[in-house]
Amino acid sequence: MGAFDSKHFASSRPFASRIDAFEPLPQSSPDVPVLPGWTAPADDEAAAIARLPGWWRRKWAMLAAVAAALVVAALWMRGSAKPASYLAVPIDRGDVVRMTTASGMVNPIETVQIGSYVSGRIQDLSCDYNSKVVKGQQCAKIDPRSYEAAVRQAAAAVATARAQLAKDEANLAYMEAVFARNRTLWDRGAVSHDAAENALNTFRQAQAQADLDRTLIEQREAELSAARVNLDYTDIISPVDGTVVSRNVAIGQTVASSFQTPTLFLIATDLMHMQIDANVTEAAIGEVREGQKATFTVEAFPDRTFTGVVTQVRQAPISVQNVISYDVVIDTDNAELLLRPGMTATTHIVVAERTDVLRVPESALRFAPAAERPNAGQGKQRTVFVLRHGHLVPVSLAAGLADDNFVEVTAGAFEPDDRVVVARDAASRLPAAAQIAVQP
Secondary structure: OOOOOOOHHHHOOOHHHHOOOOOOOOOOOOOOOOOOOOOOOOOHHHHHHHOOHHOOOOOOHHHHHHHHHHHHHHHHHHHHHOOOEEEEOOEEEEEEEEEEEEEEEEEEEEEEEEOOOOOEEEEEOOOOOOEOOOOOOOOEOOHHHHHHHHHHHHHHHHHHHHHHHHHHHHHHHHHHHHHHHHHHHHHHOOOOHHHHHHHHHHHHHHHHHHHHHHHHHHHHHHHHHHHHHHHHOOEEEEEOOOEEEEEEOOOEEOOOOOOOOOOEEEEOOOOOOOEEEEEEEOOOOHHHOOEEEEEEEOEEEEEEEEEEEEEEEEEEEEEEEEEEEEEEEEEEOOOOOOOOOOOEEEEEEEEEEEEEEEEEEEEHHHOOOOOOOOOOOEEEEEEEEEEEEEEEEEEEEEEEOOOOOOOOEEEEEEOOOOOEEEEEOOOOOOHHHHEEEEEO
């Protein structure tokens, strides 16, 4: 380091410590004004002030600029202060409708699954997707050759049994004549007792054999009937009038009927009337009743609202990931055939409704000035604020039915021109006609 410089140390002293060293200017100087209590610095000290570091001068300049900006902002805010702005809407009469929202699926009211009772290869198809069918119409044909052979075999068995019956009946007649003859000889004492009993036993066996043959014929006829039924099952017949919704088989495909009957066709009986199976949560199912009105929309027609009626509230619970819901069936008309099976529907079930009642916006019950506690009131007794002569006035009311937008007013001391306040300081989001500046 260099040698200690006393002059440099003296010039680096704080500015306040050097003011005391200033000497007063001569009073006779005509060019320099003299202030009471002020003394001019000496020439060497003035030069020391000029030699202050630049960062020190910049710091004081910045502080002075900030102070000036704060003063200007305070004066501008004091001059531009405005009264509080509130959104107020008139109290009107209208409908209050509470709804329960649920999602569901559009389904035909009745669907019939057509399956195959017998196994075999599909020989012919006469029904396809969207085909109109009538009751008794053949939709498919299974190769019948093996079943026709079974019918012929069963018929031959019946013929054999009948021939055997005829043979045994002839033997029965002969045994009956022998027994009658031996009985006459026994009465005359011409034959032994053993010969007479043997003739009786032979006759009874012939009778039993004839009865057995008759029973065997019935058995063979039942087998023939079963074979004919199986042959008839090779014709896949529609049991109802309707429309084919689904086809799960093709020509040449082998159908195997074992423990579970394969489904070949799915037929909807009437697509002019549909139903929505809506899944309503257990929290909302308590208000749903049969006969309630409902509206719903589907994604295929987002701008159209369909209507329906609740026809059934099923008791069976539906559990999905431990969430319980219940199936609510809503019937609707589909005369235009716009609704199709499997569409996803967003339903709104009207669980309560009040028409032409005094109502206030639901947001009015949540509004409160800064000095008040929000949601004043308990239960049905609530408090809202109205504008009267440019001032906020609290008014108590009795709340009735509420929906997502409005609350029914069953009692309240309102005046004809009252406007209920629903929000504050919403000028940037609300229509100018609804904003009123007041002094609370």
